[in-house]
Amino acid sequence: MDDVEFTGGCQCGAIRYVLSQRPSNVHVCHCRMCQKAVGGPFAVICPVLKPAFRLTRGNLSFFMSSGVGRRGFCSACGTPLTFDYPDGDDIGVLVGTLDDPNQAPPENQYGNESRVSWYPSLTNVPGDHPTYADDPEMRLRISSTNRQHPDHDTYIWPPAECR
Numbered sequence: 001m002d003d004v005e006f007t008g009g010c011q012c013g014a015i016r017y018v019l020s021q022r023p024s025n026v027h028v029c030h031c032r033m034c035q036k037a038v039g040g041p042f043a044v045i046c047p048v049l050k051p052a053f054r055l056t057r058g059n060l061s062f063f064m065s066s067g068v069g070r071r072g073f074c075s076a077c078g079t080p081l082t083f084d085y086p087d088g089d090d091i092g093v094l095v096g097t098l099d100d101p102n103q104a105p106p107e108n109q110y111g112n113e114s115r116v117s118w119y120p121s122l123t124n125v126p127g128d129h130p131t132y133a134d135d136p137e138m139r140l141r142i143s144s145t146n147r148q149h150p151d152h153d154t155y156i157w158p159p160a161e162c163r
């Protein structure tokens with residue numbers, strides 16, 4: 001295992017995980033299944049060997065998207081978190097669930113048969129607006145009632161004395 005620890009979790013914090021290995025072959029997947037599974041134009045999948053993926057809080061729920069692949073998600077908040085083949089050696093976590101998605105830049109792309117036509121122009125779409133920069137009241141309403149789990153562990157289970 002690498003001397004790294006990447007942490008992440010779902011939006012509500014019911015599920016938290018740690019990766020004890022740097023993901024390899026981080027990839028954008030444009031396939032239609034990934035589009036549906038993440039509710040976005042593509043998924044960014046960060047594979048690690050299964051022993052390097054450890055849940056530190058909660059349990060994944062699964063949808064078998066085919067007879068061979070499954071999608072792990074949080075049943076409390078709906079955040080998609082993983083993709084894996086139960087018989088396979090690795091598990092892919094979705095980059096947006098990492099506490100720091102900058103840690104895992106993509107190196108490869110798959111599923112190009114379903115790639116949205118506007119993908120190549122995505123970075124040229126006009127607009128460079130921070131969230132609700134033009135609406136401080138709305139920004140305050142959101143930040144003062146924010147139920148999203150912070151981008152760091154708030155506790156590790158089991159406690160140190162029980163490990």
Ligand SMILES: [Zn+2]
Binds near residue numbers: 011
């Ligand atoms: Zn959740």
Ligand SMILES: [Zn+2]
Binds near residue numbers: 111
């Ligand atoms: Zn895919």
